[in-house]
Amino acid sequence: MSKEFKIRTRNPELFLRVQKGHFATMHSHTNYYIDVTTQKYRMSEAKAVAHEIVSFYRTNTIIDTIICLDGTEVLGAFVAQELSDASFMNLNAHHTIYILSPEFMGNGQMVFRDNTSPMIENKHVLILAASVTTGKTALAAIDAIKYYGGHIVGVSSIFATVGECDEIPVTSIFNPNDLQDYQSYKPHRCPMCQNGERLEALVNSYGYSKL
Template structure:
């Protein structure tokens, strides 16, 4: 897979998105590109650039008390909280700071917060931070989870998004569908690559990929 990696850049950023073409299976769909965000999520220099890029849309008029990190985005979430705090972002919580937390997934794939984390969601303005938004399913689940625990979704941010909005929530992303115009995310039974007999190259999720 490494021989086929292509790095994409946006006009306004030096952040590299590593793109690998092929046939990949996710938890929700089949996609024709694997987006390798490993260094963007774990290398401080790149994660800082990601955080700085995403922070711009929230500095002026968005209240954020808590950042809920999905897809292994905890490093970016911490740096984003620092950027927003440094900018003097208004916070409604008693400590005038920003919480950075991650939900658990139970046996039925529901997102949950333990009792000790629930006060960081209840009556808080919550930013959902993801690596990528492809079908919107995870955004819906996250928004439902936050609402259940008494929080308010203040926004959704991601490195890549294949959609402009989900359930009325605009997706603030660095890379968009137009950056990878032939990107496809299909339900398993509608996958054209499967119908053409193309073998799956790897199983992919937020942790990475496993070749088949």
């Protein structure tokens, strides 16, 4: 694996770890591995990320429920805490924020059981992801939330390469402008593969596996 480096911000606890190379995700090949592991699991970094995410929703955004993708439950809890501390409006009967993760069926479809679907129906829902690159996982979440009667207020992530999914705005702390030569390709159109460059690792929201 190539050497890791950090893209820093003014907040010492808010940065992005990246490695340059040739990596394969489920849906694409990229020339960077975006490592958001500690932002999801280390308290100080998760709090810093949550504080930044909440800043996108400070003006008249109602949030009742946070749907956590990519193992972002810890981050989701801090986002909910930030929203509560800031006295954000919510319309559910308990005047609190629900934090949910979807269940995945064998075909990749997201479902919510009868005991959790009321936390989505007629609620204002924020989708939280570690990263949004191809947008396929976010789109699946959007479809599921719509099916269960939720009102989607936005998609937020640590890193994103798209500005919207199904006309739902995507906000992110970092984007390809922070990595000026970032590229993502469909696997069969990857120029690195065409040039005979071997894959360094398989990567997903859980981390990477060296090849």
